[in-house]
Amino acid sequence: MLCKSLCDLYENDISRSEKNMSFFIEILNYFKKKSNIEFSIRTYKDFQENINIRKGLHEILNNYDLFAKLLNPIDNILHIRIKCPVCNEYDKSSKSLQIIKDQNGNYMLKSFCNKHGDYSVNLNDKNDYVDVNTQLRDLLKGYIINRNQNVLTIMMDGSDWGGTWSNRIHCEGLLHLGEQELPLRIFTPMILDWSGAKFSKSLYMKNKDYENINNAFNDYTEFKRKYSDAGMNLLWSIACDWVGDPKKFYRNYTIEYFNILFESLEGMNE
Ligand SMILES: [Zn+2]
Structure with missing residues (x-):
């Protein structure tokens, strides 16, 4: 694709x-x-050009088969993507990517654009943009955190990043990279729809399943119109309550729960 x-x-x-x-x-x-x-x-552009990201990726490529099997067991391909320098399109599946190691051990990544022909990037050159999929990003984040010991760095993600994903992709991946420590990582409550599934932005983008819910929870602009600062203040106090009482922080919440909490603000800007 x-x-x-x-x-x-x-x-x-x-x-x-x-x-x-x-x-x-x-x-x-x-x-x-x-x-x-x-x-x-820090944007993704800053992240991907970081010297330690490139170093981690180099180590992963040195052990391609092991990491491909761990991170993408469906196709055993590491999803590394480079974009055409003319039209910026890239092959999301990474199937057209060729990885070439030269005699000095450096990697060149080559791909092909239907409109503009062959192109390549050098993994060592930070000016060459290299994109990776979620699994690789998650693993490489841990890798750079371990190389930045001067500040306290905490990875904070929704709890859908916890459990099996964290254990297999993040922890096992870091062990295979020879890491001795795991970064400090905190998982936040997840917001769920009526069925218990994560309230998902991809489903929202497809505009399918969320037609019947309070539109202020679908759309930030609508949230601001409907609840203005009072809505933000309410969200802030809810989050502070979770942090103040950790048993509330390590729990998930449904969108219906927010509907109840926001009832007191209904009609304020109608
Ligand atoms: Zn192109």
Whole structure:
């Protein structure tokens, strides 16, 4: 399947990623004000060009078969993607990717665009963009955290990243990379739909299953219109309550539960 990153999809000279990030920045600024904690954002572009990410990827490629089987047992392929320098399209399945090791042990990645022919990147060159799938990203995050001991780094993810995924992909992967330690990792509550499935942005994007729920929980702009700052303040107090009483933090919550909590704000901006 041919894909393009959100940062390469433009509407009126603004990339889709810039447009989406503006909402996240607004929310992060709100939390900064509430908590008095500064934030900075590192993009995926910063992540993939990090020298330790490239080093970790090099080590993974040195043991391709083992990691391919661990991370992608369905097709035994490591999903590493490079994009055409002309149209920015890439092959999501990575099936067309060729990995060539030269006599000095360095890796060159080659692929093919139907419109623009062969292209290649050098794994050692941080100016060459290299994308990897979720499994590799998760493993490589742990790898760079272990190489950045000067600050306390915590990986924080939804609890769908816990359990088997964390054990197999993250912990087992790090062991195979020869790591002696595991990064500090915290899993947050997950928001569930009526069926107990994760309230999923991909399902929302397909616009299928969430037609009957409170639209403020589907769409941030609608959330702000309906509940304004009072809604954000309520979310903040709910999250503080979870953190203050950890048994509430290590639990999941349904979207119906939020409907009940938000009843007190219903009709405020109608
Ligand atoms: Zn192309």
